[in-house]
Amino acid sequence: MRLLRLALLLAIAAPLAAQPPPGQIGSFLSTAGGPVAVYPVADGLASPWGLAFLPDGRMLVTEKPGHLRIVTTDGGVSAPVEGTPEVWARGQGGLLDVVLDPDFEDNGYVYLSYARPNPDGEGAASALGRGRFVDDRIEGFEAIFTSEPYMTSGGHFGSRIEFSDSGHLYLATGERFQFEPAQDLGNHLGTVVRLNPDGSVPSDNPFVGDASAEDEIWSFGHRNVQAMAFDKITGALYVAEMGPMGGDELNRVERGTNYGWPIVSWGMDYDGELIPDPPTRPDLEDAVHYWTPSIAPSGMAHYTGDVFPGWQGSYLIGSLVYRGIVRAVVGDDGLAEHEVFPIGVRIREVEQGPDGHVYLLTDEPDPEGRVLVLRSIETSMPEDG
Numbered sequence: 001m002r003l004l005r006l007a008l009l010l011a012i013a014a015p016l017a018a019q020p021p022p023g024q025i026g027s028f029l030s031t032a033g034g035p036v037a038v039y040p041v042a043d044g045l046a047s048p049w050g051l052a053f054l055p056d057g058r059m060l061v062t063e064k065p066g067h068l069r070i071v072t073t074d075g076g077v078s079a080p081v082e083g084t085p086e087v088w089a090r091g092q093g094g095l096l097d098v099v100l101d102p103d104f105e106d107n108g109y110v111y112l113s114y115a116r117p118n119p120d121g122e123g124a125a126s127a128l129g130r131g132r133f134v135d136d137r138i139e140g141f142e143a144i145f146t147s148e149p150y151m152t153s154g155g156h157f158g159s160r161i162e163f164s165d166s167g168h169l170y171l172a173t174g175e176r177f178q179f180e181p182a183q184d185l186g187n188h189l190g191t192v193v194r195l196n197p198d199g200s201v202p203s204d205n206p207f208v209g210d211a212s213a214e215d216e217i218w219s220f221g222h223r224n225v226q227a228m229a230f231d232k233i234t235g236a237l238y239v240a241e242m243g244p245m246g247g248d249e250l251n252r253v254e255r256g257t258n259y260g261w262p263i264v265s266w267g268m269d270y271d272g273e274l275i276p277d278p279p280t281r282p283d284l285e286d287a288v289h290y291w292t293p294s295i296a297p298s299g300m301a302h303y304t305g306d307v308f309p310g311w312q313g314s315y316l317i318g319s320l321v322y323r324g325i326v327r328a329v330v331g332d333d334g335l336a337e338h339e340v341f342p343i344g345v346r347i348r349e350v351e352q353g354p355d356g357h358v359y360l361l362t363d364e365p366d367p368e369g370r371v372l373v374l375r376s377i378e379t380s381m382p383e384d385g
Helices: 002-017
Strands: 027-031 034-045 048-053 059-063 067-071 095-100 109-117 124-134 137-146 158-163 169-173 191-195 217-220 225-230 237-241 248-253 289-291 297-302 315-319 324-331 334-342 347-352 358-362 369-376
Touching: 027 334, 034 067, 048 347, 048 358, 048 369, 059 095, 059 369, 067 095, 095 158, 109 137, 109 158, 124 158, 124 169, 137 191, 169 225, 169 237, 225 315, 237 297, 237 315, 248 324, 289 324, 289 334, 297 358, 315 347, 315 358, 324 347
Parallel strands: 048 095, 158 225, 225 297, 297 347
Antiparallel strands: 027 034, 034 369, 048 059, 059 067, 095 109, 109 124, 124 137, 158 169, 169 191, 191 217, 225 237, 237 248, 248 289, 297 315, 315 324, 324 334, 347 358, 358 369
16 A cells, blocks of 8 residues: 555656646636636745735735735735744744734734744744734734744744634644654644633643643644644634645644654655554544645635635645645545645645635745635626626
8 A cells, every 4th residue: 555655646746746837817727616717916925925814905924034024905015014023034944824813903913923043042943923013014023932842953843823713822833853752742843732812821721730741732743734724614623734755634633632643644754664554543533634645735724705605615725736726625524525726836825815715825936926816707707798
């Protein structure tokens, strides 16, 4: 079975890498829900990573090298927003995700995840901070959580952020390409952490009071989570995480649960070493679905808009390898529906806009990062037909 997975990976990698560049304005994607138009919104961005909509319809977009930009739907891109934190922009580190506080219109808080430089030496840690968005700048930014430990590795920072309906703040961290620490509750590597909005620890977190565990941990045994979203109907939290060579996973995140990395995986190590399959350890949580070959998931949205009625209830997952979007519907027994549609560029982030359209951030190897929007044919055609 492992040799078959390796053969599939090698056979599929070449045609995926050869996907054509995105089409011109008004080009169409063929999907199970019908044709969809792809439009550029803005370009000239440097490795954009996270996107959040302001109440006035403008977008906050992070750039991994360390800038936050304001992007308008007519293509305007601002100068760097003042007041953002210093970041460790190396490897996969930098300025990463951005979300607004659920009470943003009252308190103005913007949350940023980033690779925080070690103030006492080398390396960085996955961190989360917040500041108030006032007159198009960030005021009073402060770090409210810094993962343990600081490390010199430039890989696997994770760093997606989500708020639950209950107002709790979730941050996914990577295991910094260190493997075994993802099973050690004494650090935050390879975990999903759960916080109050001010960074304090909720009293009902699963490991509060355990002297051998970090209080912030909600789940552990993850590898590198760069896609996370709540089901807007059921309230369940899902992550799509990158496996090793194959074995990317879609996981339903439960309180105090161990997801098995690196003890088990549906993939294999980059050196060809076999990793036991999840069924060999029924005491560990298996994935809702896995992908071999890898899709390299980054960015995920649970779609509930009216623009694409055939997508309602779907998870739209950005794919760095497929250079497009993976659409997945989760059923009681795993994936009930699944399709992939290529766009021709690596997709780093996926967000449902307030207008019900789907907004994407593109990533290298594009010459420059862009914001794209997916529109239905009905909203893309001229009124005179």
